[in-house]
Each structure stands twice: as structure tokens, then as C-alpha cells.
Amino acid sequence: MTLGEAVAAQAPLAQRLLDGLAALGADPPGITRDAYGRGENAAHALVAEAGEALGLVAATDAGANLSLRWPGSDPAAKPILIGSHLDSVVQGGNFDGAAGVVAGLAAVAALQAAGIHPRCGIEVLALRCEEAVWFGLGLIGSRCLLARLPPGALDLRHARTGLTLAESIAACGGDPRRIAAGTPLRDPATLGAYLEVHIEQAPQLVEAGAPVALCLANPGNVRHPFIRITGEDAHTGLPHRFRRDAALAGADLALELEKLWLAEEAAGRPMAVTIGRLHTPAERHSLTMVSGRFELSLDLRAYAADHLAALEARLAGIVAEVAARRGVRIDLGARSAAAPGRMDPAILEGFAAAAARAGLPAPRLNSPGSHDANNFAAAGVPTGMLLARNRNGSHNPDEAMETGDLMASVSVLTHWLAERAGE
Incomplete structure (x- = not known):
């Protein structure tokens, strides 16, 4: 099976996960997956089940982030992280954040279907509470992972439950005392790269007539x-x-x-x-x-x-x-x-080459949104982002990403992983 065929074969997996996330977050007229609450927890469980079906090893860190790890053949090689978030704004759309987690799983499944095993570990991350609506502070999962929480953040209260962030983390199996220590849960120097796929939050790709873009920077x-x-x-x-x-x-x-x-x-x-x-x-x-x-x-x-x-x-x-x-x-x-998040030039050029190998036009665009990628880039981790075409913006019930466009991002991601991490 060629790599292109292997990617195409994962479209049903991606669709099934997207449909499942929509069903468990249904809150007409949109989607609500509350951070550190029932919606986000159910989404983590769904994704963990899908990862374990692919043979990935599930683990939860002190911030209650979910990691699904595919071990590489070289234990000394720095792992590649592919992540995004599963929470949403209140009555938002289904794809903001979730598309990136699904893309990571689909890329791993494609590599497996093509018979490619990684030299370095590959991890799919579902990061907690990216949306600021829940605590008045965004990017919380990656802030916890990289020790970038501002002072007093653990005392912030959840907009719905009234629980503090510390209490919310503990309720979801995390360890707020470890977070309060102020040291990274993962040493940035030991991470090979952080990659994120996200829906485009302005109609730039609709305007360009392209399904995927290479992100230059996040504000x-x-x-x-x-x-x-x-x-x-x-x-x-x-x-x-x-x-x-x-x-x-x-x-x-x-x-x-x-x-x-x-x-x-x-x-x-x-x-x-x-x-x-x-x-x-x-x-x-x-x-x-x-x-x-x-x-x-x-x-x-x-x-x-x-x-x-x-x-x-x-x-x-x-x-x-x-x-x-x-x-x-x-x-x-x-x-x-x-902090602003400028993407790593080497990853950017690698994505461009991967898009060319996949036969995909991929313009280079700034993202209008801040994402977990910002924190990884600011911590010194080589970071890259792909933007999937999406009509109607984000943070609203009318997000309109086509699964085929998401698979274009998965194709670029998979070709890059095969070149960079494959044996």
C-alpha cells in the first residue's frame, strides 16, 4: 500500500471520531465540551479508546493532559508530539481543536497501514482547556505541561462549576501540587518537535482555493x-x-x-x-x-x-x-x-516538501488564532502547524471543515513523519 493510499484509507476513522465527538458534545445549536468537565472528559475517553485500538500507550500527566504514545525503535531519539485540544467554547463548532487530535491519530494509523515504524516515539496529545472561556485563561494544558502558568492561575474558578483550576485538575486525575511546583512536566530540550493541525479561522483558504496551508506564525x-x-x-x-x-x-x-x-x-x-x-x-x-x-x-x-x-x-x-x-x-x-508563536523554518520547509510529494497546493499563511503551539514554540521546541480549510470561521456552530480537507492536512503530516521519523 502506498503512503497516499494509506492516508486515504483513514478517512472513515477520522469521520467516525469527528461524528463521535459531535454527538457527545451536542448542545443545540452548537457543540459544548466543557474543559475539565463532562464534555472534555468524554472526548478524552473517546480518543483514548481510539488510540489504544491502534496499539498506542495511554497516559495522563499532572495537568490531566492525555498522551497516546507509539514507541520508536530508538529510545534515545527525541519524540515527536502531535497535539491540539478537545474542549470547545459554549455552543461552538465541532472542529476547533478536535480536528487536530483526530488528524494525529489518522496520521499514526496511516503510517501503520503503510508498514512504516517510527525510529523516534510519536505521541498524540489531547491538551486540556485551550479555550479561555472556562477560566478566563487559555492554553492551560500546554501551560501546565511546560510550566508556563501565570501566578495565581491555580486559584482561578471555572465559569460553570465554580471549582478552582487546582480542584478541576485533581478531579480529572491530575496533580495540582506537581503543577504548583513550577517545573515542566516535559523538559522542552528532550522534545524533537511539536506539530499541530488546526482549522483555519478566517476564510483565507476558501479564498485561495486550497485545502491546506502551511502556518507561518500564530499571534x-x-x-x-x-x-x-x-x-x-x-x-x-x-x-x-x-x-x-x-x-x-x-x-x-x-x-x-x-x-x-x-x-x-x-x-x-x-x-x-x-x-x-x-x-x-x-x-x-x-x-x-x-x-x-x-x-x-x-x-x-x-x-x-x-x-x-x-x-x-x-x-x-x-x-x-x-x-x-x-x-x-x-x-x-x-x-x-x-507569547507569539513563529513556526520553525526547517519544519516549514519540510512540510512544503511533504505537500509537494502528496501533490497538494499549500500556501503559506499566518493564523489569526493563538494556539497551544505558541507555548511550545516559546519554550524552544521546534514547532510546526498546518491549517485545514474551513468555511464560516470558528467559535460558532457553523464551522464547516470538510473531512476531505482535513485528510489533506493528514497527508502532509504523514508524508513529513515518514520522511523525518520513519525507519
């Missing part, structure tokens, strides 16, 4: 999940010059950040601003009151560390200007950050 981000603006409650008839209107200050801040975004893009410096929450406190909504309180969230992202630092400095200036102009106090609150 890093700075996040403030709970920004609070404090002004002064007042009667709706109060003249403008007397107002300290927190709601208008929030709108002002949002518009100033959009101006920054447009100016940076016009200058050829790609970035993004996202305000996910923008509201007066629910318990104080009123038609007939000037609100003295307002809340919002902010995700600020860019592709280079120095650019991100410059944007954060601009944010501080914008906050000060808006606060002075509106007569309010703006508290940015808790901050989390993820």
Missing part, C-alpha cells in the same frame, strides 16, 4: 477579561458637562482601540482587537439612569513580541486619555498573556 496576545470602568450614577436628564458616564467611556475606549487597529493594519502591521463583553452590570441595567459602572473584556494580539509590547504601551495611553476625557476611573484588572 501572541494580551488579555484583560474583567475591565471595570467607574464613573457616577446620575439621572438621565443630567447635562453632558456634569456627567461621568461609564457606558459612554466604555464605548469611547472600544472605538479608540478600533482606530489603533485600523492604523496598524494600514501601516502593514497585522494585529487584532476583540471586545467580547461590553455592558453595564446586569443587576443595574436601567433605562432611566446614567450608569456609573461598566464592564468589558479585551483581547489584543499581534505576531511579534516587540509589536505586542508596543501595542500594550499604546493601550495604557488610550486608557489614560479616555479616563481623563470622561472623568472616570478605568481598571484593567487581571492580565494574562501568550
